[in-house]
Amino acid sequence: MGTLDGVITLVTGAAQGIGKAAAVRLAADGARVVVNARVDDERLAASVAGTGHNAMPAPCDISDWEASQAMVEKVQDELGPIEVLVANAARMTMKPFLEQAPEEWWQQVDVNLTGHLGVISAVLPGMRKLGRGRIVIVSSYWGVIGWENATGYGCTKSGLIALTRSLGRELAPEGIYVSAVAPGVIDTPQLEVDARDAGLPLKAMHAIYAKGIPAGRIGRADEVATTISFLATQAAAAYVGQTLHPNGGEIRCSM
């Protein structure tokens, strides 16, 4: 049916937004998708439903490395080694740097950077056993240009771009391809956080963002999912350590 027929694929942070869209897209590509989110709730169930009930739910808080390890082991016991990882889970709390409690600031790092390191470490032995694998890391254009009131989130996202470069070099000789996508403004529930931060209604927030985008609109989660699918499949070998930037032209630099 698709380019990823039967390929066991883990998507973290798949309860909403880009993660959910990626799970739906990769399932449509034929992948056997495993959807992770921090908690097992009706949103994760909706993601499973979105894949045509073809996905396996695997809730865990990825900031807890032991929990990630256990989650991956459970998946692999049931399905076999994970061949594709979409490292998407993220946490964002917007506040001025000096006003944000250090615990809250670091929680973002614990998920967005440290958490992914735990999941990657957990899936690598399986990929090595297979002799192949693909890791697609979801960064953000805020990781390239930064953003006010998003210091914690922004620095984790640039950290991921740098991680992608090094990990891409390190793992390519083993047939494990690492690449990243740094989306621009995308219509996801995350925009509600931005709107709240700016004290604006969601619609007004959309209009403000669209104004700064040469394409004249914000992006859609399924467009990012298309890039993730591209990197997870045929083009994976040519993109080693690279980051792609679907952002409607809002920024034209790559850090």
Place this chain on the structure above:
Amino acid sequence: MVARSPEIKVAVVVGAAGAVGAAVVERLRADGFTVAGLDVEAAAGDRQFVVDATDRGALTAVVEEVRRELGLVSVLVVAPRERDVAPIGEMVRSRWQTLLHAHLGATTNACAAVVPAMVGAGAGTVVIMSSWLALAGIPGEAYQAAATGTLLSFTKGFAMEVAPAGVRVNCVAVGPTASELEQGAGPAGGSRVDLPLGRCATPEEVADTVAFLVKDGDFYVGQVFEPSAGAVV
């Protein structure tokens, strides 16, 4: 949102006789496009045109002919392939002008000839081929880097200009290619180029990126893609 993939499936590939150009022609044809292949010698394509793309008048006339024969053009790919290597200071002006015009001249001519009709139609995809040499910094390649490097910023500026009209312009930094490394760029020339895959990306893999941009690249504007198989990160 309407997908980019238009009912109009006519593509112009400038530089169609080169390895990358030919692979792009084949890929677009496989994806259902009628492709006009332009180059200074007989090239790949459903229709082939022998033309010097650095000559704006000649190129514009050929593009008019393509439109008359095949209809509105929805995809333009420019893949210049002029290559010249010399230590800095050792390339006479005329030689440099040839190199520069093969890249920047041909690209701007092709855009000027093809894109206004895309703007009129409110849709179109343009992919400009630059080089990894514009990004990597390889000794002996400064002229090539400068000539191909112009296309990075041309892409960005031109993309901004036509994006509001629905035309998406992006760039692919091609390479390193196996033949470039054989000719001395990189390890053989004494400088460090990592090949994490132990090989270069192939022209077909470059064509994969073009196909992706044509089919699914609607939210990419002014970006530089680097399918270098990890040689440049």
